[in-house]
Amino acid sequence: MRVNFTVNGRRQEADDVWEGESLLYVLRERLGLPGSKNACEQGECGSCTVRLDGVPVCACLVAAGQAEGREVVTVEGLADYARQRAEHGGCATGSCGTFLQDTRGRAAQGQDSQTGEGTELAPIQQAFIDAxxxxxxxxxxxxxxxADEMLEHNPNPTDADIREALSGNLCRxxxxxxxxxxxxxxxxxxxEAV
Amino acid sequence: MPTNGAPTKITQGSRTKGGIGESTLRPDGTLKVTGEFAYSSDMWHEDMLWGQILRSTVAHAEIVSIDTSEALATAGVYAVMTYDDLPTEVKNYGLEIQDTPVLAHGKVRHHGEPVAIVAADHPETARRAAAKIKVDYRELPVITDEASATAPDAILVHEGRDDHHSGHVPHPNIVHRQPIVRGDASRAAGRADVIVRGEYTFGMQDQAFLGPESGLAVPDEDGGVHLYVATQWLHSDLRQIAPVLGLPESKVRMTLSGVGGAFGGREDLSMQIHACLLALRTGKPVKIVYNRFESFFGHVHRHPAKLYYEHGATRDGRLTHVRCRIVLDGGAYASASPAVVGNASSLSIGPYVVEDVDIEAVALYTNNPPCGAMRGFGAVQACFAYEAQMDKLAAELDMDPVALRQLNAMEQGTIMPTGQPVDSPAPVAELLRRVKAMALPPERQWESSEGADVRQLPGGLSNTTHGEGVVRGIGYAVGIKNVGFSEGFDDYSTAKVRMEVVGGEPVATVHTAMAEVGQGGVTVHAQIARSELGVTQVTIHPADTQVGSAGSTSASRQTYVTGGAVKNSCELVREKVLEIGRRKYGSYHPAWATAELLLEGGKVVTDGGEVLTDLADLLEGESVEVEAEWRHRPTEPFDLRTGQGNGHVQYSFAAHRAVVEVDTELGLVKVIELACAQDVGKALNPLSVIGQIQGGTTQGLGVAVMEEIVVDPKTAKVRNPSFTDYLIPTILDTPTIPVDVLELADDHAPYGLRGIGEAPTLSSTPAVLAAIRNATGLALDRTPVRPEHLTGTA
Incomplete structure (x- = not known):
């Protein structure tokens, strides 16, 4: 079958998709977006978490066909997504993904191809590195x-809030x-930025 | 009350590219947060096929027949291979003993053993084709424990053994046996006022690294193959893969792909040979990616163990003797079992002074899942038991458990049961003092003005208690781990370092075969090069087999050994750079001949601080490159009868204090805090050191209260091969982990550093168990503890 959907603001079309394929498989193996990870492929680890029309889901548990006509944001698009959210004064509705369309083609400036240094990052990405x-x-x-989704609707979380929001994501x-x-x-x- | 996130105590790394001792940030951090970092499961090649393994559905059986015809006839299938299709006479592999069939031959010895492999154009096609292979098994009785393994009529798991341990073991179903006898334990027992005995059980733990076993094999034009894979030791893989393929090692090229964690589980081969076989058979690139279910069958686990201990002490608390027997279940294949036995026996009494010991450790061959390396490697199981014994002894003597440990703590100069003196700092008593001195978390943290915050309570959002039936307990433990490969192994590493001018700036390139598995070795190598060569820009070359072996990323050894090799090669490069300088500029300044010269800030300077030249000028038109092996002090094997020998390179020590709250009615445990104090010798990257300690501590927590592969004792089949049923700690299960880092230099090690990765995994588990015992008053002689053990319903 053919699946049409939007990934990180870009229209995508995947052909010859077997009906049993997951959204995760299509992202990783057909669209060249392996950033979403395949740690368990059974919805237990959260390593494949993407946003589907703004809602965080395990991409391994979404049949590819279910993404038809919908908006997906993956880690590869997180920096753009966060920047547009900031430019639009924050957006907690889950429809922010549409903003991505107006920024395609923004060139990464001075990026080091070996280490990726110089890449524009979302605040949560930079914080993960720094901490x-x-x-x-x-x-x-x-x-x-x-975590980015949690901070979008809860900008001042308690520790208990953070633990609750991230309890579906295993780290070893x-x-x-x-x-x-x-x-x-x-x-x-x-x-501080507000 | 939980506080809002004003981050006053967040340690941040430094974005400056620093030298040793600085918390320089990871060079791969940006790629890892943007999703661009290429892990082994991310490999992709045009026209690639997908490989799939068919695994045995039974644990012990003769294979009567295999029919692959229907699978081969499936559209989209390119190859199906069984034992009969293996290309050479070498059909087995193994880390130390080559007892593991690439594909089962006539017999399967454990549940999930590879029987056949398939290559197809889609992973689902490959899976379905594999399912069409008909294997007719004739089941055999299963060997599952010491009694069934050593019974007079026991079936031999491996007939006709002729490995180098087979001559000295008491039974062919024992992989290796290591006794250690020192002093006279029987006579010393006569001096004991108090004797405590215990029988302990340690469950089977899984490494549960998140990146599944995976890789891509690409056939080369010269008949060889290039394998992109996640492993802990490229050259060890190469040594095992090439003979099975019938290729010289030069035609099997290996490049390390991104490794999603390892923890020992990638020391053995998994999909490597299978992918290469299918690629060479089909002439096409072949990718194999395990799913989580298969991953539980695709790598060895931590040895489950039975441990029998007797400790004696005088009335004033001095240990008189220890007798112990440790029985490790190695499962169907040897893997790292012999070395695990060596560790378990030599570290079996812990970091204590005991002159009279009688120790024995064995590993069994059974039909349970194969067990091998996991973080802590034999020392973990022993620590669980000896620390339980120390608490039991303290109770018997009516002594404070920490005071008893401190009274008997080893220190520099103590003689190990193996006769080896501990010749670097061993601050066991001090680590206990420090961890005990940390402030305790406040009581009843769940109470708030709006009632109980169930998130702070055992059971959490299940809302099982609002504080009723909840009791607090505190427990302590300390452990000792060896660093590096022991028992006479030639544990060397190789580093190639080049220095040249790029864009007007001096740049160092560090090339090793070290497997970066997440520990931060790449960060530290760059820091070492900056400190030694006075440069800012350091390029870390991808790890591959085009450079000599770096040894394994295990045994807490990489910063010590490959870090040592990088330091050594940098020193050799520096000498060559200075030679060039003397040649070019020696006649202009006498200091070139007379002064101690350093490379600092991109310049050659004298030890008095005088700048002689810029490195960029000195190296103009020149490049300097050195590839050299580096070795730590040699070790010796343990004597097979007495266990005597200078078997270890270095020791590493950590202590934990656990604070738990237990819902005694439901048997639910919440670990409130797990504090750690560890001596690291020298923290080359403090941020990474703390990350290692917290991560290791959490894996110890996991096996204390939740993690266990459950094997059916009747069938030897694995019952919980998934993250649904094998639970690892989530962020809700994991408490705050305050860390106190001590830096007492080991003068034998580069920069005085100590291998740090494993020690925190040892004492974490017994500290949690001690805290639960303290809260409940129960004896608790097994780990993990489950609710039924706390409610009397087991």
């Missing part, structure tokens, strides 16, 4: 999408302490 919340990094994309390396720090840091920076 040491990234080790192997396999949980990171899902956590970033989940960090013991979560630096992830807590990263989210606290992103929230604080967000607060």
């Amino acid at each position: 040491g919340a990234v080790q192997c990094g396999f949980c990171t994309p899902g956590l970033l999408v989940a 390396c960090t013991g979560y302490e630096k992830i807590m720090d990263a989210v606290r840091l992103a929230a604080a920076r967000q607060g």
Whole structure:
């Protein structure tokens, strides 16, 4: 079958999709967007968390056909998404993804191809780096999408709020302490910026 | 009350590209947060096929027949291979003993053993084709424990063993046995005023790294193959893969892909040979990615263990002797079992002074899942038992458990049960003092003006209690872990370092085969190069087999050994750079001949601080490159009868204090805080050090209260191969983990550093168990603890 949907503001068309394929498989293997991760493929780990019409979901549990005509934001589009949200004064409705269309083609400036340094990052992405919340990094994309979504509707979370919001995302390396720090840091920076 | 997120105590790394001792941020951090970092499961190649493994549905059986015809006839299938299709006489592999069939031959020995492999144009086609392969099994009785393994009429898991351990083991179903005898435990027992005994059970833990086993094999034009894979040791893989393929090692090129965690679970091969076989058979690139279900069958686990201990002490609390016997279940194949036995036995009494010991550790061959390396490697199981014994002894003596430990704590100069002196700082008593001195978390944190915040209580949002039936407990533990490969292994590493001018600036390139699995080795290598060579720009070359072996990313060894190799190669590069300087400029300034010269800030300076030249000028038109091996101090094997020998390179120590709250009615545990104090020798990157300690602590927490692969004792089949049924700690299960880092240099190690990755995984588990015992008054002789163990309903 053919599936048409929008990913990170760009219209995508996937052909010859087998009906049993997940949204995760189509993103990773057909659209060249492997940032969403495949740690369990059974909806338990959150590493494939993407936003589907603004709602965080496990892409491994969404049949590809269910994405037809809908808006998907993955970790690859998170920086653009966050910037547009900031430019539009914040958007907590889940429809923010449409803003992405007006910014396609923005060139990454001075990016180091080996390390990616110089890439424009979302505040939550920068906070994960700064706080040491990234080790192997396999949980990171899902956590970033989940944490960014939480901060969108709860800009000043308590520790208990953070833990509750991220309880669907497993991490095996960090013991979560630096992830807590990263989210606290992103929230604080967000607060300072307002 | 929870406070709003004003982050006053957040440690942030430094964006400056710093040298050793600075919390420089990861060079791969940006790629990892943008989703661009290429993990092994992200590999993609035009025209690639997907590989699938068919695994045994039973644990122990003869294979009567395999019919692949229907699978082969499936549209989209390019190849189906069984044992009969293997290209050479080498059909087995293994880390130490080559006892593991690439594909089952006539027999399967554990649930999930690979039987056949399929390549097809879509992963689902490959899965369905594999399901069409008909395997006729004739089931055999299963060997599942020591009694069934060593019974007089026991079936041998491996007939006709001739490996180097087979001659000294008491039974062919014992992989390896290591006794350690020192002093006279029987006589010393006569001096004991108090003797405590215990029998402990340690459950089977899974590494549960998040990035599944995966990789891409691409056939090369010269008949060889290029494998992109996630592993812990490229050269060890290469040594095992090439003979099975019938290729010289030079035709099997390996490049490390992004590794989504390892924790020991990637020391053994998983999909490597299968992908290469299918690629060479079909002439097309083949990708294999396990799903989580398959991952539980695709790698070894931590050895479950039975541990039998006797401790004696005088009335004043001095240990008189320890007798212990540790029985590790190695499962169907040897993997790292012999080395795990060596660790379990040599570290079996913990960081204490005991002159009279009688120790034995064995690993069994059974039909349970194969077990091998996992963070802590034999020392974890022992620590759980000896720390339970220390608490039992303290109770018997009516002593404070920390004071008893401190009274018997080893220190620099203590002789290990192996006869090896501990010749670097061993601040065991001090670590206990520090962890005990940390402020305790406030009581009844769940109380708020709006009533109980159930998120702070055992059971959490299940809303099972508002505080009634909840009791608090506190427990302590300390452990000792060896660093590096032991028992005479040639544990070297190689580093190639180049220095040249790029764009008018001196740049160092560091090339090693070290597997970066998340620990931050790449960060530290760049820091070392900056400190040694006085440059800012350091390029870390991708890890591959075009450079010599870096050894394994395990045994807490990479910063020590490959870090040591990078330091050594940098020093050799520096010498060559200075030679060029002397040649070019020696006649202009006498300091070139007379002064101690350093490379700092992109310049050559004297030890007095005088600048002699810019490195950019000195290296104009020149480049300097050195590839060199580096070794730590040699070790010796343990004597097979007495266990004596200088077997270890270095020791690492951590202590934990656990604070738990237990809902005694429902048997639910909430760990409130898990504080750690650890000596790291020298923190090359403090932010990463703390990350390692917190991560290791959390894995210890997991096996204390939730993590266990459950194997049916009647069938030896795995009952919970999923993240639905095998639980690892979530962010809700994990408490705050305050860390106190001590830096007492080990003069034998580069920069005085100590390998740090594993020690925090040891003492975390027994500290949590001690806290639960403290809260409930229950004996609790197994881990993990489940609700039924706390409510008397087990």
